[in-house]
Amino acid sequence: MFRSQVGREAEALLLPPGGARPRRWADRTFRGALTAPGLVVVLLVAWIAVELTGAAMPAIRRFGPAFLWTSRWDPVHNVFGALPFVYGTIASSVLAVVIGVPISLGVAIYLAEIAGARTARLLSCLIELVAAIPSVILGLWGIFVLAPWVRTVVEPPLAAVLGWLPLFSGPAYGIGLLAAGIILAIMVIPVVSSVSRDALRAVPQEQREAMYALGATRWEVIRHAVLPYGRSGIIGAIILGFGRAFGETMAVTMVIGNRPQIAPSLFQPAYTIAAALANEFSEATSDLYLSALVEMALVLFAVSLLVNGAAQWLVSRMTRA
Amino acid sequence: MITPARTARRRLVTDRVMTALFLAAIVVAVAPLVSVLGYIVAQGVSGITWAFFTRLPAPVGEGGGGMANALVGTLTLIALASCVGVPVGILGGLFLAEIGGGALGWWIRFTADVLNGVPSIVVGVFVYALVVVPMKRFSALAGGIALGIMMIPLVMRTTEEMVRLVPAALREASLALGIPWWVTTLRVTLRAATAGVITGVMLAVARIGGETAPLLFTAFNTQYWQAGWDQPIASLTVQLYNYAIAPYDDWHRQAWAAALVLMAIVLVLNVAARAAGRPRSLGG
Numbered sequence A: 001m002f003r004s005q006v007g008r009e010a011e012a013l014l015l016p017p018g019g020a021r022p023r024r025w026a027d028r029t030f031r032g033a034l035t036a037p038g039l040v041v042v043l044l045v046a047w048i049a050v051e052l053t054g055a056a057m058p059a060i061r062r063f064g065p066a067f068l069w070t071s072r073w074d075p076v077h078n079v080f081g082a083l084p085f086v087y088g089t090i091a092s093s094v095l096a097v098v099i100g101v102p103i104s105l106g107v108a109i110y111l112a113e114i115a116g117a118r119t120a121r122l123l124s125c126l127i128e129l130v131a132a133i134p135s136v137i138l139g140l141w142g143i144f145v146l147a148p149w150v151r152t153v154v155e156p157p158l159a160a161v162l163g164w165l166p167l168f169s170g171p172a173y174g175i176g177l178l179a180a181g182i183i184l185a186i187m188v189i190p191v192v193s194s195v196s197r198d199a200l201r202a203v204p205q206e207q208r209e210a211m212y213a214l215g216a217t218r219w220e221v222i223r224h225a226v227l228p229y230g231r232s233g234i235i236g237a238i239i240l241g242f243g244r245a246f247g248e249t250m251a252v253t254m255v256i257g258n259r260p261q262i263a264p265s266l267f268q269p270a271y272t273i274a275a276a277l278a279n280e281f282s283e284a285t286s287d288l289y290l291s292a293l294v295e296m297a298l299v300l301f302a303v304s305l306l307v308n309g310a311a312q313w314l315v316s317r318m319t320r321a
Numbered sequence B: 001m002i003t004p005a006r007t008a009r010r011r012l013v014t015d016r017v018m019t020a021l022f023l024a025a026i027v028v029a030v031a032p033l034v035s036v037l038g039y040i041v042a043q044g045v046s047g048i049t050w051a052f053f054t055r056l057p058a059p060v061g062e063g064g065g066g067m068a069n070a071l072v073g074t075l076t077l078i079a080l081a082s083c084v085g086v087p088v089g090i091l092g093g094l095f096l097a098e099i100g101g102g103a104l105g106w107w108i109r110f111t112a113d114v115l116n117g118v119p120s121i122v123v124g125v126f127v128y129a130l131v132v133v134p135m136k137r138f139s140a141l142a143g144g145i146a147l148g149i150m151m152i153p154l155v156m157r158t159t160e161e162m163v164r165l166v167p168a169a170l171r172e173a174s175l176a177l178g179i180p181w182w183v184t185t186l187r188v189t190l191r192a193a194t195a196g197v198i199t200g201v202m203l204a205v206a207r208i209g210g211e212t213a214p215l216l217f218t219a220f221n222t223q224y225w226q227a228g229w230d231q232p233i234a235s236l237t238v239q240l241y242n243y244a245i246a247p248y249d250d251w252h253r254q255a256w257a258a259a260l261v262l263m264a265i266v267l268v269l270n271v272a273a274r275a276a277g278r279p280r281s282l283g284g
Helices: A002-014 A020-068 A083-114 A117-132 A135-162 A177-201 A205-213 A218-226 A231-247 A250-255 A273-283 A287-320 B004-047 B050-054 B068-099 B103-117 B120-135 B140-164 B168-176 B181-192 B194-209 B236-244 B249-277
Strands: none
Touching: A020 A287, A020 B068, A020 B103, A020 B120, A020 B140, A020 B181, A083 A117, A083 A177, A083 A218, A083 A231, A083 A273, A083 A287, A083 B004, A117 A177, A117 B004, A117 B249, A135 A177, A135 A250, A135 B004, A135 B236, A135 B249, A177 A231, A177 A250, A177 B004, A205 A218, A218 B004, A231 A287, A231 B103, A231 B120, A250 A273, A250 B236, A273 A287, A273 B120, A287 B103, A287 B120, B004 B249, B050 B068, B050 B249, B068 B103, B068 B140, B068 B181, B068 B194, B068 B236, B068 B249, B103 B140, B120 B140, B140 B194, B168 B181, B181 B194, B194 B249, B236 B249
């Protein structure tokens, strides 16, 4: 049935009298038709790089590398330094990794080492759904649920206990770097946990059995036999999570407070590159202003290439081995 | 002095404590999902009215009004994006699975993963420079292109994975019948992987349907029905964002309602994709 159906369709579809020669020609054309879309991806990445560099050129010429470490952002006088945005981006992403990675590792270990197959599948499904929540919805939730919670429940005790550290000093705002870090952590957990879960699953069973045979408990097996073996995959997962946090826009824009400052306290508002693009890009009045914003986008793009490239390489090395 | 019995007990207790911690991590990771869904439903239901689906946004203070244009706008943008993303993604995925074994395949696969990690706002800036600047205006077309670019690597990698699952025997049987390779690929291999490919497309649609950042300065937004391909177009996400950061209670209520509708669409697509992608007997 299968055979006759395909045969008839094939005949009806393309066998003009002439046989092998046009067919080989058709195959070759088809090969090209498949390769071209593949190359589109490579072309796109190159094109983004060229287009952004071109549009950022006026700002690059005007400010040079100092763009990255001066902090005067003054559209009125056409002076642009991106340091507060660079700081906010790095600080919020690092915070996301610090909060998110321990939780992700716990999730990954539970899914790979402890839960049964069916439970693991159900829980993975739920955690993937967290990743499916649109960023703007998380931001809405962030404004009306998370930020008040951070202001009333999280920040006062932190300030009471660790207030002597500059990191946790000052009044509790709710909206600020800490809230951004928490919301980014929520978004990073699904990525980091599913990639590290796969890394842990790739650890050979003998590795565990040898350790159990020595009388080890499950935690000792995980600690000494599984985690060290999956290390490069887990590091890849963390870098991947950092890359995700780095360029995240909407949710962060909505809870970070959007104030270009470098404050020591995590309770204070800050500003990220992505948030600045979201807020200021369509309102940029001068060409140099626009160019400075594009240069920040270029920075974001370059870092995302580096971070994702490195993570991809680490993860593929792990799963191939 | 530590006796053997005491160390044994301590080791067991440590083991229990760590297991409890891992379980706690699961709870913490899933809690936001529960909270987000709970709040969306609780806050959003009251805003879901007939007017929400049929009326244009009302000016501040007037009350009433809906998001009909944004709903249609999001669907239009998804359709436009699919015109770009689906064909390129599927053909590229076929390339990776069928003839992408060599160095070129490796590079394309690597670049696709990297492109997938490029922040969506950067894609927005790129399309702004590429489409909006020459056209001198925000447009539905620009928004569709931005979302389409984001769709390509998503569809490509899932298509590759699904096509790889098709047993080699099926291809060989077809080729042995003298059917040319290109017909075999399109009508046997791709057809056997149809369910999986559709899953991939649905997940990609769910993902880009919830995107806001690349639309902010490509599709922009409008309070009216869309006037043409070269005019700004509203979308649920951008409208939601504008309403959420505005200081009006009435708009907040509408933002929650929009969130409920958007989340429902995303959830339905995700669940349907999972149902369609459940490994059944191949060749169906």
